[in-house]
Amino acid sequence: MNQLDATFAALADPTRRAILARLIQGEASVMELAEPFAMSQPSISKHLKVLEAAGLISRGRDAQRRPCRLEARPLAEANDWLERYRNIWEGNFQRLDALLGAMQAEKAPGEADQ
Amino acid sequence: MNQLDATFAALADPTRRAILARLIQGEASVMELAEPFAMSQPSISKHLKVLEAAGLISRGRDAQRRPCRLEARPLAEANDWLERYRNIWEGNFQRLDALLGAMQAEKAPGEADQ
């Protein structure tokens, strides 16, 4: 699984997105991260494993605690991928496309593209 | 499954991302979309079903063809979600955090936060 696959797959789960959102505020232990969820600790550990494998978190050591910290780099790559579609969702592409189509339609037959 | 779940899950597969990339250039039939892949037509149809369920494509009718067109709106929502992390991946947050930490450390004990 490549980086982009792993990133998007990790983001596809609402529990994992909530964990990442929590980590915006700073490091947190597994217990702290688990607290808001009606879910067992091992299940949270599994989600953290997915996030770590995707490079979205890194883990330290503080006595028994393994604090998680956000690693946003893969999010930047996901953002880069999405950027290619920005023109389209902003509607500019469709308008430009329609404009170019109209211009082409006005051309005399056989005229070359510019 | 909510919209963001469906969007990120759809984007987690490289075949589906390639299909979306192809659709930037405009509508395409299933056969046209399948052509670059060493994969059966039914498998492509399944991927298209996932993309359609996520609202990332819509489908028309042109004789036997069911042309696919890109629907970028859900990508905008995914982008909005990622935006919250932009400060972090750009490193500004860490620097700001460090700055705030340093400012706090300089304060006389007992002084209130501003």
Place this chain on the structure above:
DNA sequence: TCTGTATATAGCCAAATGGGTATATACCTC
């Protein structure tokens, strides 16, 4: 109406996912 083309559906299968419980491990404190 028959034939070909484009697409969808059904059913099969192996692997991955997301949850659970029980238990192991690591580390601190007394």
Place this chain on the structure above:
DNA sequence: GAGGTATATACCCATTTGGCTATATACAGA
């Protein structure tokens, strides 16, 4: 070193996923 806390691991289970082949459906054109 005994007990407590934090976390990880091992299994179990049901569901989903992503591929396949075979077949059905929809439509065009001769």
